[in-house]
Amino acid sequence: MVIYARNLLMPSAPSSTVARPILVTGAAGFIGCHVVRELVDQGDHVIAMVRTSPSHLFDGDARVREVCADVTDLRAVIRAARGATRIVHLAGMTSLRGLSYDAAFRTNAVGMMNVLDAARLVKAERLIVLGTQSENTGAYARTKREADELVLASDVPHVVLRPSLVYGPSAGGVFGAVAAIVRKLSVVPLIGGGRYPMAPVYVDDVTQAIREALARPGLEREYYLSGPEVITFRRFVSAIAAAQHRTLHSVSIPYPVAALGIGLAEMLHVPLPVTSDTLQGLVHPRLHDPGPAARDLGLRLIHVEEGLRRTFGGERSDRHARDRTSLS
Ligand SMILES: NC(=O)c1ccc[n+]([C@@H]2O[C@H](COP(=O)([O-])OP(=O)(O)OC[C@H]3O[C@@H](n4cnc5c(N)ncnc54)[C@H](OP(=O)(O)O)[C@@H]3O)[C@@H](O)[C@H]2O)c1
Numbered sequence: 001m002v003i004y005a006r007n008l009l010m011p012s013a014p015s016s017t018v019a020r021p022i023l024v025t026g027a028a029g030f031i032g033c034h035v036v037r038e039l040v041d042q043g044d045h046v047i048a049m050v051r052t053s054p055s056h057l058f059d060g061d062a063r064v065r066e067v068c069a070d071v072t073d074l075r076a077v078i079r080a081a082r083g084a085t086r087i088v089h090l091a092g093m094t095s096l097r098g099l100s101y102d103a104a105f106r107t108n109a110v111g112m113m114n115v116l117d118a119a120r121l122v123k124a125e126r127l128i129v130l131g132t133q134s135e136n137t138g139a140y141a142r143t144k145r146e147a148d149e150l151v152l153a154s155d156v157p158h159v160v161l162r163p164s165l166v167y168g169p170s171a172g173g174v175f176g177a178v179a180a181i182v183r184k185l186s187v188v189p190l191i192g193g194g195r196y197p198m199a200p201v202y203v204d205d206v207t208q209a210i211r212e213a214l215a216r217p218g219l220e221r222e223y224y225l226s227g228p229e230v231i232t233f234r235r236f237v238s239a240i241a242a243a244q245h246r247t248l249h250s251v252s253i254p255y256p257v258a259a260l261g262i263g264l265a266e267m268l269h270v271p272l273p274v275t276s277d278t279l280q281g282l283v284h285p286r287l288h289d290p291g292p293a294a295r296d297l298g299l300r301l302i303h304v305e306e307g308l309r310r311t312f313g314g315e316r317s318d319r320h321a322r323d324r325t326s327l328s
Contacts, residue, residue: 021045022214023081025071025115026090028055030173031130031166031206035088038207040064049080049091071111074118081118086214087127089115092147094140094173104139105146112147119156127151128213130206131162133224136284138277152221159213160222161206161293164285168203169311174281175200177273179311182240186249193252194234196283199226199290202307205299212297219296224288228301233282236304243308255283 022039026032027048036046040063048058053068069076071091081087093107112129119127131148134141151158167175182188209225231239234250241248262279265272294301302310 020085021047021065021083023047023049023084023087024090025049025069025077025080025088026092027066028052028057029090030168030170030176031203032090033057033170034168034203034207035090035210036064038204038211039088042211047080047084049077051091071114072106074114077111077114078118078121081115081122081124084122085125087115087119087124088210088214089127089129092130092144101139101142104143108140108143109146109150112150116150116154116156125157126214127156127158128210129158129160130210131160131222133162133164133226133286133288134281135286136277136280138280140277141281148222158221159219161209161213161225162222162288163201163206164224164226164288165198165200165282166203166206167200167307167311170203174278177278178237179240179244181273182237182246182248183244188237188241188248188250189253189258190234190237190250191253191258191279191283192255194232194237194250196233196285197230197287198233198236198282198285199228199230199287200236200304200307201225201227201290202302202304202310204310205301209293209297209299212299216297220292223293223296224290225293226288226290227307228290228294228303230287231304239304239308243312 022044024032024036024039024046027036028050036048036058039046040061045063048064048066049069050066051068051070053066055066058064058066067080069080071077089112091111093104115127129148129151132141132144134144148160151160165174170176171180206225213219237250238248259276259279262272262274262276266276290301293299
């Protein structure tokens with residue numbers, strides 16, 4: 001394990017007259033963009049950490065300061081965290097990248113160590129991390145679990161939120177890949193007939209959970225964050241098609257055939273919209289009760305039909321106008 005010098009770049013204390021910002025890593029990602037917007041809407045100042053700058057995502061927003069840093073570079077992360085009082089860590093290699101274990105470990109686990117070191121140096125009051133529900137053996141799931149364990153064992157005040165599949169307006173992420181397949185193909189291949197259960201969670205529920213976890217005292221150290229209903233993958237895909245005004249035509253692919261095909265494509269470096277890691281996560285989900293998160297974070301989780309209507313209706317979500325169902 002790599003040992004890092006914690007006093008490498010001691011940041012100077014920020015002026016007390018300057019608003020104390022929240023560092024958001026992975027700010028240009030699917031969930032990151034939504035989180036930055038939510039925090040700014042609530043009046044917070046944000047340091048948006050992106051890997052490639054300028055992103056132009058936050059142009060014209062005086063409350064957002066964009067910084068460029070790779071999460072595997074400790075010095076860069078410490079520089080980015082300078083002045084932050086709280087940190088939301090979202091930067092990560094997701095299952096769509098077709099990763100080697102080493103590459104995933106560098107970004108997800110070493111990146112987590114760097115964020116923890118930076119959090120200690122700036123004496124962050126709280127660190128919020130998006131962890132994983134996955135218990136499979138893929139590189140993504142394993143390295144995310146390792147990262148979660150690092151946080152849970154740390155002395156940095158933290159909350160680990162473990163979302164199920166997150167969906168919402170985005171061209172990227174696992175949901176973006178599934179939505180694109182439904183949009184582009186006239187016949188959608190459903191592995192194992194899509195009979196596996198899932199409880200997808202709407203992105204605004206995730207951003208609200210993060211905001212509440214940043215603010216509320218006395219929380220547990222980890223929460224599972226799933227949607228309010230368990231549906232099959234097939235039903236989810238049908239609902240995505242319906243929300244895009246399409247009728248779902250599908251063909252069932254036996255799991256071993258799909259796993260073999262995707263494995264072969266990966267060996268031959270043929271890019272596919274779904275990786276072995278993604279497949280494992282979708283087909284072998286663990287379902288978790290979102291009740292404790294809903295209760296402690298005051299969430300009224302949104303149902304799939306409504307979430308997809310907002311996703312494809314192009315509507316900017318309005319927390320107060322939403323028709324939600326209380327789980328608490
Ligand atoms: N979406 C879900 O269903 C889901 C479910 C459970 C947990 N999560 C977790 O939630 C977090 C955000 O996920 P997401 O769906 O928003 O994924 P995403 O859209 O892929 O965003 C991840 C962001 O991390 C950045 N990143 C990757 N490697 C980096 C590095 N070495 N240094 C700095 N930045 C780096 C990416 O930058 P580039 O754009 O430059 O690659 C991207 O902007 C991840 O930790 C993920 O594991 C997501």
